[in-house]
Amino acid sequence: DADVTQTPRNRITKTGKRIMLECSQTKGHDRMYWYRQDPGLGLRLIYYSFDVKDINKGEISDGYSVSRQAQAKFSLSLESAIPNQTALYFCATSEIGVNQPQHFGDGTRLSIL
């Protein structure tokens, strides 16, 4: 089984709908992250959580919200989806520390019509 699992893997929905993307991990890491990937822009950080009680905005948090339900679970919500939120979304985890690599899920491809 994958260490970092994202569900769903693909989602097509309509403008204005509420969407939730879920992430769960079995690595026991305290830190979790949500990114979006767009062609030519690399990965941009949406939200991050350094522990269950810690939630922080990233570079592009407008239009998104998150919930850290447990150490192992971190969900991303789009309250009212818009077409420019069409992207590939990744969840990642890491141990505490500045030299710790992040471990990524396989991504959720989200299309908003």
Add this chain to the structure above:
Amino acid sequence: AQSVTQLGSHVSVSEGALVLLRCNYSSSVPPYLFWYVQYPNQGLQLLLKYTSAATLVKGINGFEAEFKKSETSFHLTKPSAHMSDAAEYFCAVSDFSGKLIFGQGTELSVKP
């Protein structure tokens, strides 16, 4: 503030040729640097990381990177490209809290 620039959004090499993917960083503190690879329909996988123990870092799949402070560079190389190396590659630098700042990515194509 830390930042990363990857030179070249697309690189094409022939099978068996040298692979060179360029990454320059900006950091106000000694940097922690990473290279990741993304295969189609997959998440990012760690190739290697620099944490100041040695300037030449060896990673998986025959890749290595050399940290050059004077040039603020951390270029990724592989002596001989394989078809299976075709993927997108990302350079990243850690900020003071441990968050990663990613470059724009370089797509590597390998021609037979």
